[in-house]
Amino acid sequence: MADISIAYSRKISRQAYRRVAPVALGLALLCAPALAESPMGKPGELTETKPAKPVPELTLTDLAQEQPANLDAYKGKALIVNLWATWCGPCVTEMPSLAKLADRLKDQGVVVVAISEDRGGKFVVDPFLKEHNITNLQVYLDKTMSTGKVLKEATILPMTILIDANGNEIGRVKGDRDWDSPESRAEITKLFGLKS
Numbered sequence: 618m619a620d621i622s623i624a625y626s627r628k629i630s631r632q633a634y635r636r637v638a639p640v641a642l643g644l645a646l647l648c649a650p651a652l653a654e655s656p657m658g659k660p661g662e663l664t665e666t667k668p669a670k671p672v673p674e675l676t677l678t679d680l681a682q683e684q685p686a687n688l689d690a691y692k693g694k695a696l697i698v699n700l701w702a703t704w705c706g707p708c709v710t711e712m713p714s715l716a717k718l719a720d721r722l723k724d725q726g727v728v729v730v731a732i733s734e735d736r737g738g739k740f741v742v743d744p745f746l747k748e749h750n751i752t753n754l755q756v757y758l759d760k761t762m763s764t765g766k767v768l769k770e771a772t773i774l775p776m777t778i779l780i781d782a783n784g785n786e787i788g789r790v791k792g793d794r795d796w797d798s799p800e801s802r803a804e805i806t807k808l809f810g811l812k813s
Contacts, residue, residue, distance in 0.1 A: 660792030707793035
């Protein structure tokens with residue numbers, strides 16, 4: 618009887634591994650920084666989008682209100698839109714510096730928006746934000762998991778899109794970055810034409 622139990626548990630383990638392994642590999646690749654340089658630049662590098670291009674409409678859910686939303690509420694304001702997830706190590710690493718940047722830019726007409734790619738939605742995002750004491754970001758959920766496709770080439774998390782006040786993409790960063798560093802602040806000031 619014990620031999621049958623062991624054989625059965627091994628069979629279950631192999632089946633579980635076959636189901637879980639591809640998903641785990643996919644998540645690891647999605648969140649891993651690219652090893653080779655691409656047309657979008659090195660991981661963590663701000664690359665200007667030339668020519669600037671209109672950002673398509675995004676189907677989002679407001680985290681606080683749990684209502685359908687899009688970025689229309691920010692018309693006339695510059696945006697820094699960050700795609701992230703609670704399970705993504707580099708996303709977690711950069712989140713505090715992104716929150717600091719949001720504080721620095723709030724009086725200059727630039728809004729930092731975080732779009733969570735977590736399948737668990739509010740149930741995982743809310744506890745994460747509370748645990749890390751992040752209260753100043755505008756947070757949305759991507760319940761349809763379509764944002765990465767709509768924004769094209771947003772295949773690595775974190776991915777950050779810089780959008781001017783006219784709704785055009787003017788820059789991107791793939792991978793994590795120290796958003797509160799002097800270098801980041803200088804690049805953002807220049808790209809958005811802010812006062813130093």
